[in-house]
Amino acid sequence: MTADVAVLGAGMHPWGKWGRSFVEYGTAAAREALADAGVDWCDIGSIVGADTVRGGYPGYVAGATFAKALGWQGARVASVYAACASGAQAISTARAQILSGLADVVLVVGADAAPKGFFRPAGGDRPDDPDWLRFRVLGATNPAYFGLYARRRMAVHGDTLEDFAQVKVKNAAAGALNPLARYRKRVTAEEVAASAVVADPLRLLDICATSDGGAALVLSSVDFARRHGAPDPVRIRAVSTVTPRFPNTVLDLPDIATDSAASVAPPAEPFRASIARAAYEEAGIGPEDLSLAEVYDLSTALELQWYEDLGLCGEGEAAKLLGEGATAPGGRIPVNPSGGLASFGEAVPAQAIAQVCEVTWQLRGVAGERQVAGARVGMTANQGLFGHGSSVIAVR
Amino acid sequence: MSRKRTPVVAGWFTGDGTDGEGEADFRLLGTRCSACASVFFPREDVFCRNPGCPGGELTEVPLSRRGRIWSYTDSRYRPPAPYVSDPELEWQPCTLIAVELEAERMVVLGQGAPGVALADLAVGMEVEAVPGVLNEDTETTWTTWHWRLTGTPGSAEAEADAKGAAGVVA
Missing domain, CATH: 3.40.47.10 (Thiolase/Chalcone synthase)
Incomplete structure (x- = not known):
């Protein structure tokens, strides 16, 4: 430590x-x-x-x-x-x-x-840049990757569009209480379902804006x-900034392919889980010690993914955890009490700092209407393009 | 004047018709390390990225032609540049398919072939890499790879079926 x-x-x-x-x-x-x-x-x-x-x-x-x-x-x-x-x-x-x-x-x-x-790559003709290539060759925007992850969860874990919509409903309700959020209006599951599809199966209200x-x-x-x-x-007790381990077998932005696991067995835990584990080890705590978490909900489905990667529940159990209300205000482990990216939209270099601002106010007990009662330990998590882990654990 | 067929990225695939080959010759091209046998796509030509490898020669290797759908999505809105599309025409959504190659134990993303509809797709279905056209300008037809369901018209299996030679793998 x-x-x-x-x-x-x-x-x-x-x-x-x-x-x-x-x-x-x-x-x-x-x-x-x-x-x-x-x-x-x-x-x-x-x-x-x-x-x-x-x-x-x-x-x-x-x-x-x-x-x-x-x-x-x-x-x-x-x-x-x-x-x-x-x-x-x-x-x-x-x-x-x-x-x-x-x-x-x-x-x-x-x-x-x-x-x-959409976010877009830097200009010019740059065929050596994976970020340029994914747009030039595939037209693969960030929401396209979010759509791939969401569909994969539906196929592997049985998540539904209604599960995804409930993440937005939860985060919008929290954001409505946050004067710093961009979107301060409650959203219903029907409104999510009625919004335009951007990258199947995700709709506009499943995907965070840019702010x-x-x-x-x-x-x-x-x-x-x-x-x-x-x-x-x-x-601040821990800051995890780890890279992936070879072979990284989850398709990450902005890559066109994963590493091959043909000659080297993949690591026991995927990249996002390793980001959280490094933070837990550095802080000497575990998921059971958390009072709240601020995770990077670039999409509703990705918030569910983080529940599992942070160890808040077992693999495939995130929708159940959400459905039980465990991650809502007043639940066992409130997630994104700030309203999350769903309510803020992403302001890239500010966002991971904003997560720590929210955790700070929560641990001080000054978060007003969105205060998590008795908060003692908060965790943030996110992931940057090109292999950047990001997680902070703060205590009071 | 006929346009020249040119791969959108040099060295990523072969058999795209640039040299008059047939569709059955189409393969994505990666590289394999002579020391650790790791396979890379997009190709690594200088250094092996396996941290436990002392470093070997990287030689070109064709990837499996077929794989199974890991996941899929589509682009309902026009992607920004450098993706090329005609702003005069209404945007037509395009499928994107991530495909797991069994032998290489890797996932490769690609656009679905023209006519591949979202409703046709499911995780686990078998697809094959086929040559495709990304876009055309006045002088060039830019070629790429597409993923197409096996057992669909024009696929090798459908042709074999038509001849009564083989069934579609379940």
């Missing part, structure tokens, strides 16, 4: 389609997090930015972009990119600096301004937190 780092402050810019620069969203979130922490920006020793590929050069050097916007003050700077897992990489970088003594207090920021419609948003955290050593008047802060 490694030492804990303290979450001194958390802040977000509301998710939506605001039509402004990612720099504005990130800077607003950073100011919120600094105010929440009671730390002056000029006392921050290091800033880590989670990059966006949609903002041009400033997006690739997000750490410096946010530092400049907040006002140059000489902090150490880093910028990281890992697709949807960028936020967890930024948290991991900040944590490593704190645990190694390189910095006492670090600001982590991620923000995005998303275009309308603008920004999220930030102020992290510090536990000693710094105590000196700063926070004797009992939310503490």
Whole structure:
């Protein structure tokens, strides 16, 4: 087990389609997090930015972009990119600096301004880029992969379209209580069923939107937190940023094929389960210890997949767990009390940080109407394109 | 002027009619490591990706022509560039099929052949790789691979059935 780092402050810019620069969203979130922490920006020793590929050069050097916007003050700077897992990489970088003594207090920021419609690859003619190839050769958008996973679950586990719709119903109800969510309206199963099919069997309301948003955290050593008047802060106990193991036998975005398991037996657990296991091992806890989880519901069916990968239930039992209400507010293990991506839409580099913001507020007991009673341990999980695991466990 | 048939990606398949071959010659092409026998598609030509392998020669190998459906979906909305489609024409949904190849123990994604409807598909059905056309421009017919159900008109099995030579594998 490694030492804990303290979450001194958390802040977000509301998710939506605001039509402004990612720099504005990130800077607003950073100011919120600094105010929440009671730390002056000029006392921050290091800033880590989670990059966006949609903002041009400033997006690739997000750490410096946010530092400049907040006002140059000489902090150490880093910028990281890992697709949807960028936020967890930024948290991991900040944590490593704190645990190694390189910095006492670090600001982590991620923000995005998303275009309308499908995410698309960077421009140009780039036949060496798997992400370019899947669009050029197959027209395989992200929802197409979500559709493949959903159909596979239906065939193997007997999940139904109604099961998927109930995930949306649950998350929309939670999002309706969250002032930071983009969609704040309850949704019925009938409305899901009546929405247009995007990638069979998934419909528009099964699939998360792409959004603008920004999220930030102020992290510090536990000693710094105590000196700063926070004797009992939310503490990050584990950050999992693992890669897959060869052969990776689940078709992952943006790949056209899996690895072959003809000569080497596949690992005992698939990639997503290994992301969670690494976090559990680092934290020294298990799924039975969780009070809540924030998982990456890019689609309704994927949320069910995460239940199994996090060990909240056995393989194939996710729909049953959902049906019992275990993952709903008041259930044994509420999942996505924030409303999830279903209510936020995805703001890629901000999303994994936003998950930790929600866990922080839940563990502090300040989540208002969506508060999980007595929350002590929270877990986040997501997966970034090109083999990036992302999971954070926080405790209070 | 006739268009030149050109594979959308060089070296990923053979028998697409570029050199006048017949459909029965069509195969996806991967590579195999001489040291550990791992197979790669899309092909790896420089380094073996098996972390336990000391590193061998990577030589071209045709993949199994047939496999079984691992999963499937479709694209109801026009995919963005670099996918090529005529913006003047109404978008026609296209099936996408992920196919498990038994010998290679891998899953390969491809578009369903024209005429393959979503309602025809189920996980576990047998399909075969056939040559297909991705798009055409003024000078080029860009060729690709498609997955087609075996036992459908035009497939090798259907032809064999027609001759009374063999039944469709259940």
